[in-house]
Every structure is written in C-alpha cells, then in structure tokens.
Amino acid sequence: MRKVYTIGDCVLDLFFEGDKPVEARPGGSFLNSSVSLGRLGVSVSLISELGVDRVGNQIIRFLEENSVDASNISRFTDTNSNLALAFLDQEKNADYSFYKTRKGLKSCITFPDMVKQDDIVLFGSFLAIKKEFRTDLLPFLKACKKKGAIIIYDPNFRAQHLPLLNDVLPYIRENMALADIVKGSDEDFKLLSQTENATGAHQWLSEFSPALLVYTANKNGVSVFTGKEYFFEVPQIQPVSTVGAGDTFNAAIAYFLISSGVSKSILQNLSEQKVAKMVQLAIAFSQHVCMGYDNFLSTDFVKVYK
Structure with missing residues (x-):
C-alpha cells in the first residue's frame, strides 16, 4: 500500500472574529492535510514534534482518532506546544500570530527510513526553511527522491516572513x-518572485x-503546468x-x-482528463x-470517496 508522509508543525489554532475567540482546533498546515487524508482512508503519517503537555496530548489523540x-x-519536555491565533477578516481570510515556543531550540524531529517508491512526501511552510532543521530535512528529501517517492512542496510563504526572504529564498x-510537484498560491509567488500571474510564476x-x-x-482560478498549460475556473462561494x-x-x-494510480514515472505526462479530475477534486x-x-x-463528506 502506498503511503503519504507529511512534514510540518503541529499547533493549536485559536480562531478570532474581531476580538472574540470563536473556535479552537488542532492545526498546522500538514496536520490539516494529514487528517483529511486519514479520513479518506489513505495511509498517512505525520512527521512533526509536540510538547509533553495537555495541548500535545490532545493533538495526538485527535490524530489517532x-x-x-x-x-x-x-x-519534547523543555517547553510547551505551539499555538497559532487566526484573526478572520470580513472575507474570512486569516491574519496569523504564531506563538512558537521552541524558537532557538533544536528540533527534535527524527525522520523515518521506510519511504518507498511512489510513496508521497508532502511538506512546506516555515518549518521547511528553518536553517537548523534543514540539516536533517535535506538528506531525508534526497533519500526519498532517490527511492522514487513523489515529493510535493507548498512554500506557503506569507507576508510576515518577508523580512527573511533574502535569507530563506535559497x-x-x-x-x-x-520537488516533483510545486503547489503555490498567487500570494506565494508574488512575494517570492515578484510575478503577478501563473505564466510568470512558471517561467521563474x-x-x-x-x-x-x-x-x-x-476565486480567480487554478492553473496547472505540465508539458502544457491548463486553466480551471473556481465556483464562487461565501x-x-x-x-x-x-x-x-x-x-x-x-x-x-x-486513488488514480498515478506513479512518478507518468507524473509529467498526465492527460488533460487526469489533470482536470485532479483540480476539480482539489477545488471541491x-x-x-x-x-x-x-x-x-x-467525516460525512469523505463517505462519497471511500
């Protein structure tokens, strides 16, 4: 059975509307991805770190469930688990404040060695560009690539990190x-490469x-570049x-x-039909x-796909 390995920070997300807290959820970009995959019945493992505290225990239980x-x-026992405060604007987009308790401390994350051909490694966000973490991350990624795993990278680079861009861009x-697949937003590429559209991002x-x-x-659509360029509209929602x-x-x-049996060997030659199916699924x-x-x-939504 093929497996997905996700790499990223675990946090407790606290949501605010105005100045009022409205929800609290286990979060972190790749925790979120992992939970969706687990609910879909995909074999998935999250590579991360958490404190031995109430928040950390809560998140572990949630993942296992x-x-x-x-x-x-x-x-780790030398500090507490991380928090993220998400302040939602009128369009429900989030402005984040991160409370990273391990700032300046060495990561205690260890990487597995059982990744196999056509397994998937999904990673990104700020953890993937922390200098002290890359000593262990890079050998792992290179080993996975050599084994024939499919590597998906999402930079998820945000404006609050812009002062660090010169240091982390390399x-x-x-x-x-x-990476075999780079998934990035228009915001990512505007900050990283000063490009204003999909074509400019692809050229860069x-x-x-x-x-x-x-x-x-x-809401302005999704573009995919294989050997060809494809564009897909996005339905408007509130x-x-x-x-x-x-x-x-x-x-x-x-x-x-x-689920579609796409191996690394055929990834760069996806048919238009398969690209369309992938994007339509991702939009939904x-x-x-x-x-x-x-x-x-x-859990109700995934029943259609399991």
Whole structure:
C-alpha cells in the first residue's frame, strides 16, 4: 500500500472574529492535510514534534482518532506546544500570530527510513526553511527522491516572513528543485518572485526546477503546468473560513495520485482528463472546508470517496 508522509508543525489554532475567540482546533498546515487524508482512508503519517503537555496530548489523540499515524511525532519536555491565533477578516481570510515556543531550540524531529517508491512526501511552510532543521530535512528529501517517492512542496510563504526572504529564498528554491510537484498560491509567488500571474510564476520556477506547477489564485482560478498549460475556473462561494483551504487542496492532490494510480514515472505526462479530475477534486475539497471552522474534510463528506 502506498503511503503519504507529511512534514510540518503541529499547533493549536485559536480562531478570532474581531476580538472574540470563536473556535479552537488542532492545526498546522500538514496536520490539516494529514487528517483529511486519514479520513479518506489513505495511509498517512505525520512527521512533526509536540510538547509533553495537555495541548500535545490532545493533538495526538485527535490524530489517532482520525487514522493518522502519529508514531513519527517526536515529543519534547523543555517547553510547551505551539499555538497559532487566526484573526478572520470580513472575507474570512486569516491574519496569523504564531506563538512558537521552541524558537532557538533544536528540533527534535527524527525522520523515518521506510519511504518507498511512489510513496508521497508532502511538506512546506516555515518549518521547511528553518536553517537548523534543514540539516536533517535535506538528506531525508534526497533519500526519498532517490527511492522514487513523489515529493510535493507548498512554500506557503506569507507576508510576515518577508523580512527573511533574502535569507530563506535559497532554501525555498532548493526545496522546489527537489520537488516533483510545486503547489503555490498567487500570494506565494508574488512575494517570492515578484510575478503577478501563473505564466510568470512558471517561467521563474522552470529556470531551476522541472517540477509540475499547480498555481492557485483563490476565486480567480487554478492553473496547472505540465508539458502544457491548463486553466480551471473556481465556483464562487461565501466562505466561513479559508484557513484550511490550501492544506485540503494539497491533500486532494495526494489523494488523487494514490486513488488514480498515478506513479512518478507518468507524473509529467498526465492527460488533460487526469489533470482536470485532479483540480476539480482539489477545488471541491478545499471549498468544502471553507464552509466551516474545521480545516479538514468532514467525516460525512469523505463517505462519497471511500
């Protein structure tokens, strides 16, 4: 059975509307993706770290209840688990404040060595560009690539990290060069490459990476670049929260690759029909989570796909 390995921070997400807290949920981009995949019946393992505290224990229980393998989550005792405050604007987009308790401390994450050919490694966000973490991350990614795993990278780079761009851009480019699929938003590429559209983003990426590009522009559609360029409209909705949309989009890509039997050897030659099916699935998944505060697919929703 093919397996998905996700790599990322675990946090407790606290949602605010105005100044009022309205919800609290286990979160973190790749935790969100993992939970959706677990609910879909995909074999998935989250590679991360958590404190030995009430929040950490709560998150572990939640993962296990949702069929996510938590055996690759390392536990630390020198500080507490991380929090993320998500302040929702009128369009339900989130402005984040992160409370990272391990700032300046070495990561205790350890990487598994059982990744196999055509397994999927899904990673990104700020953890993937932390200098002290890359000493362990890069050898793992290179080993996975050598074994024939499919690597999906989502930079998920946000404006609050812009002062660090000159320092971390080489790491982002290195991650993209190792990836088989790069999924990025218009916001990502505007910040990273000063490009204003999908074509510009693809031209920038193709200078140093052969990866298939999936470019999302919120309500303005999705573009995919294989050997050809494809564009897909996005139905308009009134979201409750967009926090988990990109994470669920990533989960949909991984789910499609496994459920449709797409191996690494045929990835760059996907037919128009398969590309369309992948994107339509990803749009449906991501819009579903926009209709509530959960950042992952609901248990009722996934019944259609299992």
